[in-house]
Amino acid sequence: MSSPGNVPVKVVVDRRVKIAEVVLRCLVCGLGVLVAALVGTDTQVKEIFSIEKKAKFTDMKSLLFLVVTNGIVAGYSLIQGIRCVVSMIKGRVLFNKALAWAIFSCDQVMAYVTLAALAAATQSAMLAEEGQVEMQWLKVCGLYGSFCTQIGEGIVAALVVSLTTITISSLSAFNLFRLYGGHKRIKNCGGW
Amino acid sequence: MSSPGNVPVKVVVDRRVKIAEVVLRCLVCGLGVLVAALVGTDTQVKEIFSIEKKAKFTDMKSLLFLVVTNGIVAGYSLIQGIRCVVSMIKGRVLFNKALAWAIFSCDQVMAYVTLAALAAATQSAMLAEEGQVEMQWLKVCGLYGSFCTQIGEGIVAALVVSLTTITISSLSAFNLFRLYGGHKRIKNCGGW
Numbered sequence: 174m175s176s177p178g179n180v181p182v183k184v185v186v187d188r189r190v191k192i193a194e195v196v197l198r199c200l201v202c203g204l205g206v207l208v209a210a211l212v213g214t215d216t217q218v219k220e221i222f223s224i225e226k227k228a229k230f231t232d233m234k235s236l237l238f239l240v241v242t243n244g245i246v247a248g249y250s251l252i253q254g255i256r257c258v259v260s261m262i263k264g265r266v267l268f269n270k271a272l273a274w275a276i277f278s279c280d281q282v283m284a285y286v287t288l289a290a291l292a293a294a295t296q297s298a299m300l301a302e303e304g305q306v307e308m309q310w311l312k313v314c315g316l317y318g319s320f321c322t323q324i325g326e327g328i329v330a331a332l333v334v335s336l337t338t339i340t341i342s343s344l345s346a347f348n349l350f351r352l353y354g355g356h357k358r359i360k361n362c363g364g365w
Numbered sequence: 366m367s368s369p370g371n372v373p374v375k376v377v378v379d380r381r382v383k384i385a386e387v388v389l390r391c392l393v394c395g396l397g398v399l400v401a402a403l404v405g406t407d408t409q410v411k412e413i414f415s416i417e418k419k420a421k422f423t424d425m426k427s428l429l430f431l432v433v434t435n436g437i438v439a440g441y442s443l444i445q446g447i448r449c450v451v452s453m454i455k456g457r458v459l460f461n462k463a464l465a466w467a468i469f470s471c472d473q474v475m476a477y478v479t480l481a482a483l484a485a486a487t488q489s490a491m492l493a494e495e496g497q498v499e500m501q502w503l504k505v506c507g508l509y510g511s512f513c514t515q516i517g518e519g520i521v522a523a524l525v526v527s528l529t530t531i532t533i534s535s536l537s538a539f540n541l542f543r544l545y546g547g548h549k550r551i552k553n554c555g556g557w
Binding site for chain 2: 228232233234235281284285288289290291292293295296297299300301305307308309310311313339343346347349350351352353354
């Protein structure tokens with residue numbers, strides 16, 4: 174298996190993919206925690222006609238969904254990041270199809286779920302910021318300004334999380350599907 | 366390139382992938398048009414205190430986004446479906462990396478955009494169906510019942526469109542990344 178002209182190319186590509194994967198998974202882990210913290214701790218109290226009203230993230234299901242999904246994706250990325258580092262230290266390359274399928278499937282789910290959560294939260298945030306006159310839904314960000322600002326920061330961080338998980342899902346697709354290219358032919362090389 | 370034991374397996378896999386791709390792209394095309402038609406033509410007029418009020422899909426930006434994205438994905442799927450059928454008739458197999466990258470990228474964008482549109486529209490529909498007491502956003506589906514039912518049908522069809530585009534994006538990832546597996550080694554088989 175040591176073809177002098179080609180193995181170095183494959184090793185360099187493998188190493189770059191692994192390093193990129195570790196960096197991206199660490200980024201998702203850190204930003205996922207940041208999103209959960211920013212949105213999950215966000216509250217604002219207002220006094221309206223001597224009645225105290227409190228805005229919190231659980232008032233909107235989409236924000237709760239955003240916090241939960243970003244918390245899960247952060248934990249998952251931590252575990253996957255550790256797996257990547259261990260396999261780099263041990264010098265292992267992913268050639269196990271079952272494991273590659275499992276990682277690919279989980280990464281795909283994470284990418285789609287984080288994007289869905291982001292889209293739903295962004296839609297709610299836009300309604301809160303602009304209102305919807307036709308539905309008689311009023312702007313609430315005029316009242317809860319700092320609450321909305323912090324949610325906005327969380328959504329920007331969630332956008333980066335989402336784009337990064339999408340990139341990771343492409344990387345794991347690469348790691349999986351290249352196992353299906355030309356390998357069967359190699360076995361019969363002697364017969365060519 | 367004619368290794369008797371392996372080529373038939375590859376040919377069978379290629380044919381099945383191609384057929385699956387054509388069927389899925391036709392499904393997306395048909396359902397994409399259905400979503401655009403269901404949501405885009407949905408209106409309901411109600412008389413409230415002798416004032417006529419009309420609900421239409423453009424009242425919510427997320428529904429407009431759903432119609433536009435499903436219209437685009439239907440047109441795109443039609444073009445890609447035709448390309449698949451032509452390449453099946455001509456017996457061509459996708460070995461052009463640039464084309465495979467272009468198809469993969471477009472399919473990824475379609476999968477993520479249709480999912481984002483679906484998530485945003487579902488969030489709006491849930492708000493219309495259930496309201497949001499904390500924000501003083503009232504249920505509007507009590508008033509516009511048949512309008513909301515038709516939007517719901519559109520959202521179910523959009524869910525199938527979204528799941529199908531996700532499957533197609535995995536197929537095109539397979540078509541692209543298998544081009545990166547073992548090919549470089551094959552060139553040097555004679556030297557092994």
